Amino acid sequence: MSVTIEDISKKLKLSTSTVSKALNGYKDVSEKTRELVMGTAKELGYHPSAAARNLRRQRTDKIGFVFNNSLMYISDYFAEVIVGATAAAEAVGNNIVLYINEGDSPDSLIKLIRAKEVDGFVFVWNHVPDQIVDMLLDEKVPFVILGRRVSHPEASWIAPDNYSGATELMQHLLEAGHTRIGFTTRPSMGHTNQDRFDAYRDALVQAGIEIDEDLIVETKIEPFSGYHAAKKLLDLEDRPTAIFAFHDYVAIDAHQAIVERGLKIPDDVAIVGFDGLSVSAFTTPPITTVTQPLAEIGRESILMLLKRIANNNLPPIQKTLPVELEVRLSSQLKK
Amino acid sequence: MSVTIEDISKKLKLSTSTVSKALNGYKDVSEKTRELVMGTAKELGYHPSAAARNLRRQRTDKIGFVFNNSLMYISDYFAEVIVGATAAAEAVGNNIVLYINEGDSPDSLIKLIRAKEVDGFVFVWNHVPDQIVDMLLDEKVPFVILGRRVSHPEASWIAPDNYSGATELMQHLLEAGHTRIGFTTRPSMGHTNQDRFDAYRDALVQAGIEIDEDLIVETKIEPFSGYHAAKKLLDLEDRPTAIFAFHDYVAIDAHQAIVERGLKIPDDVAIVGFDGLSVSAFTTPPITTVTQPLAEIGRESILMLLKRIANNNLPPIQKTLPVELEVRLSSQLKK
DNA sequence: TACACTCCCGAAATCGATTTCGTAGCATAT
DNA sequence: ATATGCTACGAAATCGATTTCGGGAGTGTA
Numbered sequence: 001m002s003v004t005i006e007d008i009s010k011k012l013k014l015s016t017s018t019v020s021k022a023l024n025g026y027k028d029v030s031e032k033t034r035e036l037v038m039g040t041a042k043e044l045g046y047h048p049s050a051a052a053r054n055l056r057r058q059r060t061d062k063i064g065f066v067f068n069n070s071l072m073y074i075s076d077y078f079a080e081v082i083v084g085a086t087a088a089a090e091a092v093g094n095n096i097v098l099y100i101n102e103g104d105s106p107d108s109l110i111k112l113i114r115a116k117e118v119d120g121f122v123f124v125w126n127h128v129p130d131q132i133v134d135m136l137l138d139e140k141v142p143f144v145i146l147g148r149r150v151s152h153p154e155a156s157w158i159a160p161d162n163y164s165g166a167t168e169l170m171q172h173l174l175e176a177g178h179t180r181i182g183f184t185t186r187p188s189m190g191h192t193n194q195d196r197f198d199a200y201r202d203a204l205v206q207a208g209i210e211i212d213e214d215l216i217v218e219t220k221i222e223p224f225s226g227y228h229a230a231k232k233l234l235d236l237e238d239r240p241t242a243i244f245a246f247h248d249y250v251a252i253d254a255h256q257a258i259v260e261r262g263l264k265i266p267d268d269v270a271i272v273g274f275d276g277l278s279v280s281a282f283t284t285p286p287i288t289t290v291t292q293p294l295a296e297i298g299r300e301s302i303l304m305l306l307k308r309i310a311n312n313n314l315p316p317i318q319k320t321l322p323v324e325l326e327v328r329l330s331s332q333l334k335k
Numbered sequence: 336m337s338v339t340i341e342d343i344s345k346k347l348k349l350s351t352s353t354v355s356k357a358l359n360g361y362k363d364v365s366e367k368t369r370e371l372v373m374g375t376a377k378e379l380g381y382h383p384s385a386a387a388r389n390l391r392r393q394r395t396d397k398i399g400f401v402f403n404n405s406l407m408y409i410s411d412y413f414a415e416v417i418v419g420a421t422a423a424a425e426a427v428g429n430n431i432v433l434y435i436n437e438g439d440s441p442d443s444l445i446k447l448i449r450a451k452e453v454d455g456f457v458f459v460w461n462h463v464p465d466q467i468v469d470m471l472l473d474e475k476v477p478f479v480i481l482g483r484r485v486s487h488p489e490a491s492w493i494a495p496d497n498y499s500g501a502t503e504l505m506q507h508l509l510e511a512g513h514t515r516i517g518f519t520t521r522p523s524m525g526h527t528n529q530d531r532f533d534a535y536r537d538a539l540v541q542a543g544i545e546i547d548e549d550l551i552v553e554t555k556i557e558p559f560s561g562y563h564a565a566k567k568l569l570d571l572e573d574r575p576t577a578i579f580a581f582h583d584y585v586a587i588d589a590h591q592a593i594v595e596r597g598l599k600i601p602d603d604v605a606i607v608g609f610d611g612l613s614v615s616a617f618t619t620p621p622i623t624t625v626t627q628p629l630a631e632i633g634r635e636s637i638l639m640l641l642k643r644i645a646n647n648n649l650p651p652i653q654k655t656l657p658v659e660l661e662v663r664l665s666s667q668l669k670k
Numbered sequence: 671t672a673c674a675c676t677c678c679c680g681a682a683a684t685c686g687a688t689t690t691c692g693t694a695g696c697a698t699a700t
Numbered sequence: 701a702t703a704t705g706c707t708a709c710g711a712a713a714t715c716g717a718t719t720t721c722g723g724g725a726g727t728g729t730a
Contacts, residue, residue: 006687017689027707049451052688058386071418076411079410083435098430282617340716353679355719386716391684
């Protein structure tokens, strides 16, 4: 049996009320008793039962981190985010509970909410369906969406500045003299994809280059999808001299396709990715990308969520974080 | 206010006892009332309060997953493990709570134990100090160490078969005709390192090749450490024709050093890694490695832990999992 | 009729903390 | 002397479930 508050109270011949108040910094406890209580608490190795606290205070000091199975494909993204988030949470005595949840069924989420397993959620998702956002707002559960902005005006989110990142990438490619730039996209245009595509299109238009629909190819969210997309681009009669893969993993796939064709990177085809996954630095040549402050995003998501937990009636917080162009060999200037 | 068991009992004019028993499958409830209770529970959207259950049942159905900061360096290892583990845990209604904890101070662990935040721990650590193992055994907390075997006979662990994996790697290199094989090691020899090194040494001895101490170089657990180690090897007068990096990240570092020297992989220097991190497939050429069934390790660690939670007096479980040699271009046969 | 035995159900204790409210004891003001 | 205020503490309610124990109603047996 573990040490409870009662053990302390009996030993000191005090009431449990007083002991609890002494431990929790209430003012109606004399300095002398407080020291006594603190002392014996440490001496006995007392730590309050989480369950009892949770039940009484109706909060858990736990935060749910919700992933979907794409976790495995973005593991280093995840790892950095989680490190930042965990540190921020632990600093204020909170813990992080992991959930893997596919977006299509809100049932298990509802269960978590009803059971009060956590005080709030951070979604590290490619896509949080509107249905779920509505449900969460309905249930008045504090939540923050990480890595992706959503349309609902009442939702809080924190996301990288995809548009300006993609603009920098395009600027970089245009300055290098590329005029035919391929773009890989996703079948369903989420905001992330849309923003990066908008930047692609706008940059071309501003440079006076006409959009060639042939240069825009679809990739699915599955292995080798970027590989096939790149092949399609390389098969074009008027082959692009650069490929803007909208995600580092797609860039790595494309890299492979290019190498297999016997083409040189960046001389024959330059390639750039997005998101700053660490793997993009390990290819030969390493791939130019746009990096995000991942640990900071993780940290910030926790801080945002804690604010909402403290007061869920605050206006939603929506943050766009600056990104940074990281030029690597895969897109070196043409001479 | 959320729906409690009392709401159901009032609506049906039953006692809370009966409602609880109906929901939890007790036999002393008639089939009729059970259906009634189940029905209105669903109708009202009832889910039992986690805190109340935990308090009364003295268990949380939560498992603590403890990492240290190296998490960032082994993110895809982590990701696969966690996916397997989470799936296994959710299948039996358990959840996973993440903790990042440096091995040196057991204080925060003690707090978690005393507060009964979780029912047990899985340590995904490079190194769990004996001090902590002893403490956990003392406190009778169920725990499993993942990815690394430990000396203490009472500890449960699950780890890859490092010795036979490294043996296969060495066999592969020896068959390719290599006789001078460099090995990168760690300053403090843990079991993992030791097993891989033993296999290295034994394979050489069996092949009648003398151990050359110059070919064994140290790496620290920090970025670029493998890079420097490889350079040291390449600087030798009688340069090795192959490098056995004891970890994929070290292999990637070494890869870079070799490329910078203008040497060709595998013609001038072959290279092999260990652990099957997915990044090792993305280099050019991709790096030969030994893969582990990571998702299974994650899953298995949960099952082992659950057994210990059910009965912590069981004899410890210690599992070695088979690994698989994955030959890639970085060590292709010499002609 | 008496007794034993099942089948269902409810009262109440319990898990371990937090928090409200009341008050004894003492000092100070009127 | 009475009123007022302040400090420091304790009694008891409370959070929401689980679980033990006891017993009424109904059936079967001697």
